[in-house]
Each structure stands twice: as C-alpha cells, then as structure tokens.
Amino acid sequence: MNKAHLHALIIAKLEADLHTAQVALQTAYEAATHEENVAENKYDTLGLEAGYLAHGQSRRVAEIEQALAAYRNLPLRDFDAQQGIQLSALVLLESDSGHRRQLFLGPDGAGLKVQFGDAEIMTITPRSPMGQSLLGKAPGDVVLVNGQESEVIAVS
Known part of the structure; x- marks a missing residue:
C-alpha cells in the first residue's frame, strides 16, 4: 500500500473539512452580526445564539488547521521491527x-x-x-x- 498516496488523501480530506468549516464559520458570523438579529429585549437571543455558534465554528476551524499543519509536517517512516509501531504506521x-x-x-x-x-x-x-x-x-x-x-x- 502506498502510504504517500494515503497521506495525500488524508491531507485532501482535512483541506475539504477546513473549507466546509470556514464556510460554516462565515455563515454563523454573518448571522451573529446581522442587523436583524440585534436583541430588542432580554428574551430575544437569536444574535447571542449565533455568536455562540460562530465561536464554536472558529474553534473547529482552528482544530482542523492544527491537524492539517501536523499532517503536512509528518515524515512518513517505514516500519522498523526494533521500534515497533510508531507515528505514520x-x-x-x-x-x-x-x-x-x-x-x-x-x-x-x-x-x-x-x-x-x-x-x-x-x-x-x-x-x-x-x-x-x-x-x-x-x-x-x-x-x-x-x-x-x-x-x-x-x-x-
């Protein structure tokens, strides 16, 4: 099995996930800051809820970016019987x-x-x-x- 090809597939999947998360973040941010979502009273929480969603989406984007950077910097190693299973196995x-x-x-x-x-x-x-x-x-x-x-x- 070609690990280099698998590695490239993992990176491509993370890039696709990142794009999806960025679009979701942008949508949540726009909902949180839209003028129609400004609270008119203390029970009107649509803007607040959208803000929480935007915060969660921003954390998800950061997690995917971190994973993507880790995979881009991952050296692929062949299995070494003396060391046993290690990272990239x-x-x-x-x-x-x-x-x-x-x-x-x-x-x-x-x-x-x-x-x-x-x-x-x-x-x-x-x-x-x-x-x-x-x-x-x-x-x-x-x-x-x-x-x-x-x-x-x-x-x-």
Whole structure:
C-alpha cells in the first residue's frame, strides 16, 4: 500500500473539512452580526445564539488547521521491527470475530476516515487508547482495547 498516496488523501480530506468549516464559520458570523438579529429585549437571543455558534465554528476551524499543519509536517517512516509501531504506521488489525480494520497512526485528526481503494482507513493518534496500545507492537502481537482483543496482522 502506498502510504504517500494515503497521506495525500488524508491531507485532501482535512483541506475539504477546513473549507466546509470556514464556510460554516462565515455563515454563523454573518448571522451573529446581522442587523436583524440585534436583541430588542432580554428574551430575544437569536444574535447571542449565533455568536455562540460562530465561536464554536472558529474553534473547529482552528482544530482542523492544527491537524492539517501536523499532517503536512509528518515524515512518513517505514516500519522498523526494533521500534515497533510508531507515528505514520499503517496497521491492519483483526478481531477475534474475524473483523478486519485498517488504522493510520497520525499526529492529529483522530476519527478521520478516508477511502483508499476498497478499504476504509481511519486515523487514530498516540493519545487514544488504541494508539497507546499499538505503540511498539509488531505483526503477531495482540492488543486489548475496551475489552476487545485484536491481532496486529500487518504494518507498513
């Protein structure tokens, strides 16, 4: 599997998410500052609510920008059996029930999903329980997260 291509897909997804969040921020800002939303009495809270929404959207934009910068500066490393799974590893896991999933251990943006060929790959971070349990592991090792065992099948 070509990790450089996967890396580019993750960056493209983050860029698309950033654009969407910026549009939502602009819309919320315009609603918060529109002259028709000026409160006429203490019960008229439309402008205040729009302001809270704009604040939340601005935080979301900042989070995506941070994740995007982290991925743009992420060096892609080949798997080193001595170090085990580290940042930028692409991991294939199989549960006891035979369910397989692919994870990319990235610096930020946990939960982001990208379609890579026929596979859906989800990003996780070393701060997550799954990321913590994977660090240092190698193919054949078993990880336990939330009471569920999964075997590391492959790492690249």
